[in-house]
Amino acid sequence: xxxxxxxxxxxxxxxxxxxxxxxxxxxxxxxxxxxxxxxxxxxxxxxxxxxxxxxxxxxxxxxxxxxxxxxxxxxxxxxxxxxxxxxxxxxxxxxxxxxxxxxxxxxxxxxxxxxxxxxxxxxxxxxxxxxxxxxxxxxxxxxxxxxxxxxxxxxxxxxxxxxxxxxxxxxxxxxxxxxxxxxxxxxxxxxxxxxxxxxxxxxxxxxxxxxxxxxxxxxxxxxxxxxxxxxxxxxxxxxxxxxx
Amino acid sequence: xxxxxxxxxxxxxxxxxxxxxxxxxxxxxxxxxxxxxxxxxxxxxxxxxxxxxxxxxxxxxxxxxxxxxxxxxxxxxxxxxxxxxxxxxxxxxxxxxxxxxxxxxxxxxxxxxxxxxxxxxxxxxxxxxxxxxxxxxxxxxxxxxxxxxxxxxxxxxxxxxxxxxxxxxxxxxxxxxxxxxxxxxxxxxxxxxxxxxxxxxxxxxxxxxxxxxxxxxxxxxxxxxxxxxxxxxxxxxxxxxxxx
Numbered sequence: 001x002x003x004x005x006x007x008x009x010x011x012x013x014x015x016x017x018x019x020x021x022x023x024x025x026x027x028x029x030x031x032x033x034x035x036x037x038x039x040x041x042x043x044x045x046x047x048x049x050x051x052x053x054x055x056x057x058x059x060x061x062x063x064x065x066x067x068x069x070x071x072x073x074x075x076x077x078x079x080x081x082x083x084x085x086x087x088x089x090x091x092x093x094x095x096x097x098x099x100x101x102x103x104x105x106x107x108x109x110x111x112x113x114x115x116x117x118x119x120x121x122x123x124x125x126x127x128x129x130x131x132x133x134x135x136x137x138x139x140x141x142x143x144x145x146x147x148x149x150x151x152x153x154x155x156x157x158x159x160x161x162x163x164x165x166x167x168x169x170x171x172x173x174x175x176x177x178x179x180x181x182x183x184x185x186x187x188x189x190x191x192x193x194x195x196x197x198x199x200x201x202x203x204x205x206x207x208x209x210x211x212x213x214x215x216x217x218x219x220x221x222x223x224x225x226x227x228x229x230x231x232x233x234x235x236x237x238x239x240x241x242x243x244x
Numbered sequence: 245x246x247x248x249x250x251x252x253x254x255x256x257x258x259x260x261x262x263x264x265x266x267x268x269x270x271x272x273x274x275x276x277x278x279x280x281x282x283x284x285x286x287x288x289x290x291x292x293x294x295x296x297x298x299x300x301x302x303x304x305x306x307x308x309x310x311x312x313x314x315x316x317x318x319x320x321x322x323x324x325x326x327x328x329x330x331x332x333x334x335x336x337x338x339x340x341x342x343x344x345x346x347x348x349x350x351x352x353x354x355x356x357x358x359x360x361x362x363x364x365x366x367x368x369x370x371x372x373x374x375x376x377x378x379x380x381x382x383x384x385x386x387x388x389x390x391x392x393x394x395x396x397x398x399x400x401x402x403x404x405x406x407x408x409x410x411x412x413x414x415x416x417x418x419x420x421x422x423x424x425x426x427x428x429x430x431x432x433x434x435x436x437x438x439x440x441x442x443x444x445x446x447x448x449x450x451x452x453x454x455x456x457x458x459x460x461x462x463x464x465x466x467x468x469x470x471x472x473x474x475x476x477x478x479x480x481x482x483x484x485x486x487x488x
Contacts, residue, residue: 143331143333144333144335146296146329146333147327147329147333147334147335149296149322150294150325150329151322151327151347151351151395152322152323152347152351152352153347153350154319157350157351161335161346162335165337166335166337169337240337242338242381
């Protein structure tokens with residue numbers, strides 16, 4: 001039965017991959033149509049890399065702060081952080097970007113599309129990370145808390161030496177998935193004219209009508225950004241592993 | 245040591261886990277064993293004596309000093325004690341050595357080198373030297389419990405609190421842990437323990453308290469409580485558990 005399943009899965013996935021590959025490759029492309037735009041693609045990819053890297057770091061900061069709010073013994077920070085996370089997770093990123101840039105940033109006179117985009121993306125991704133981090137902390141058995149308490153650790157020491165090191169291992173896979181989402185979500189920043197990767201493809205398409213030729217580079221470009229994160233997360237999982 | 249509790253009570257929701265316990269034990273006491281049915285309040289009583297949580301009402305005096313009520317006061321009190329629980333509460337992400345060293349360094353402010361020497365010394369005494377580099381999951385239940393005991397003893401606690409230290413172990417491992425605790429009793433270590441090992445309680449302790457439904461039903465020197473229990477309830481319990 002096990003062997004049958006392995007064979008079955010291999011055959012299904014193998015043929016699917018082969019079919020998709022054949023369809024994509026056998027299409028007749030007019031690469032010369034978008035060739036003049038290659039510099040735009042490179043700069044767009046660089047912009048996506050820069051904004052994603054910045055937002056990745058900032059979203060971890062946001063996630064940690066919001067998680068601390070949610071785990072707080074006081075009601076007000078807990079409630080505020082909960083409300084923020086629910087609001088961000090429950091509304092479209094597109095509208096958040098529009099409101100953030102045209103209403104909020106404008107009202108305080110901040111006019112950096114890159115900066116505003118970075119902050120909004122970080123808040124958005126940070127809200128998702130909060131749920132992941134909170135789940136990680138809450139999954140640590142109560143016995144670990146009691147044990148740390150009995151030893152004489154303060155709450156801060158308990159988090160630092162006992163809870164966080166164990167929680168990191170548990171939140172890594174889900175966090176890596178969220179980081180990949182973050183990179184792809186950055187494409188929505190076109191609505192405030194951040195000249196990132198997807199925006200360059202849209203422009204190339206608008207000028208040439210070579211739709212596939214304009215958008216296909218995105219496949220390779222985004223994969224080049226998300227795959228290393230996947231590898232890095234595997235590597236960290238091994239480093240933090242303490243069972244098996 | 246002297247232990248004195250006055251109307252000691254701990255309520256969880258609608259459960260009175262410890263219900264108005266009055267106990268007064270004079271200076272000659274070295275080892276106090278708590279026996280009685282599961283859920284009778286032994287563990288909660290132990291936690292109150294050990295300062296793991298504050299009582300709902302009533303008070304505890306140890307050596308004439310009243311246990312503090314504030315979290316800071318309790319933290320300082322806990323640092324002087326050692327605690328061992330029923331299930332292995334080692335930190336799973338650190339090897340056995342670090343489990344012993346970390347509290348010495350972080351809670352008791354020892355130099356790391358000094359703490360490492362001490363960990364090796366205690367491990368030597370408990371016959372655990374070859375296991376110091378292993379992670380908890382690589383150790384048997386009995387070895388884990390002995391490492392946990394080494395951790396609880398490393399800073400030479402004024403009082404060692406053991407909460408059913410052998411309940412989760414198979415008979416052979418039970419014996420190796422009980423041997424160790426027996427040795428500590430012999431050496432004059434002050435111990436309060438809860439246990440289902442009647443033979444051990446009788447052999448090792450000076451005084452026995454029988455707790456049921458959160459109340460102290462009977463308390464007295466080990467020999468008299470076991471040989472001539474005063475209450476029907478204790479007699480019935482002993483008959484049942486000693487039958488086989």
